[in-house]
Amino acid sequence: MLEINLLLIFIIIAAIVAISVKDLLSAVVAVGVSGFGLCITFLALKAPDLAITQLVVEILCLIILIKATIRLDLPFSTSGRWFINTFVTLVFLAVFLGYGYMALMSLPQFGSPIMKVSAFYLAKETLEKVHATNLVSAINLNFRAYDTLGEATALFAAAVGVMALMRKRGKKSPNEGESDE
Amino acid sequence: MNNNSGMSLIVKTTTRLLVGFILLYGIYIVLHGHISPGGGFAGGFIIALSYILFMLAFGKDEILKRIPASSIPFLESLGALMFLTIAVLGFFGGYFFSNWLPKGITFKLLSAGTIPISNIALALLEVSLGLFGIFLVLILLKFTPPKNGETNEKVK
Secondary structure (H helix, E strand, C coil), X not given: CHHHHHHHHHHHHHHHHHHHCCCHXXXXXXXXXXXXXXXXXXXXXXXXXXXXXXXXHHHHHHHXXXXXXXXXXXXXXXXXXXXXXXXXXXXXXXXXXXXXXXXXXXXXXXXXXXXXXXXXXXXXXXXXXXXXXXXXXXXXXXXXXXXXXXXXXXXXXXXXXXXXXHHHHHXXXXXXXXXXX | CCCCCCCCHHHHHHHHHHHHHHHHHHHHHHHCCXXXXXXXXXXXXXXXXXXXXXXXXXXXXXXXXXXXXXXXXXXXXXXHXXXXXXXXXXXXXXXXXXXXXXXXXXXXXXXXXXXXXXXXXXXXXXHHHHHHHHHHHHHXXXXXCCCCCCCCHHHC
């Protein structure tokens, strides 16, 4: 429980930094930090599906936000801090490689997948009814498929709404975007 | 290489080597959604991220050449309609969303009835959403570079 508390405090600090910092790019980076903290929290709570989705969506949003803000203001200085920069880079590389080594060593043998956790939890019913070892996927797409249908409808409606809102400006640009719909 | 859109040669070469593997990993996550963690949502976004990497490295002309912007609504509608069709086809098994396909053997790729197909449908939806995000950035949020020349290199 301690690690989750630490992670939550970390997320809160990142959020406070995000709203109190002056320039836009730092705020975007702080938002990204809080998102990745949430991803690690999911991982610590043993929800790998959510962690993967959170990670990927966070990367996508971060790329779009950075792409949208990178040209606007750039009070960026690389001179005079080469020692700290190099030190931080080396520490990050060491942590990354060490953790990657540990994680790769703890993977199961190639060819013997067997999700032990789900086999323990599902025991009988899900395996007999669905034959899917990923319990989250089985619940998402089979037992509670109505929820997923509503979710997909919401996403679809959001995208179509944004397309309809942005259509005129898209048409004005020389390379034709979003011609129909 | 010669055109100035996109990043440097190192980034382009690395991207050319990596993009296929990222795409393959996304497809793997989608297809194994019923066996291992992942599924349509995560895998679809990974596939979209491979295209985003391509876009960041090569500039927007290359990706607009490969994926026309008019294909995004098509992909999105295809995903949503596919998911709905799976749901309606459940009436073969008796009720809406019933898992009527043969279940197969546990831990095999072709098992679990309709779940892999639903994963693929959701992945199509997510891929189109991710690509739509790119085109939103590329087309709608168009930035004019500042008039006094370069921005990044000047600070040094």
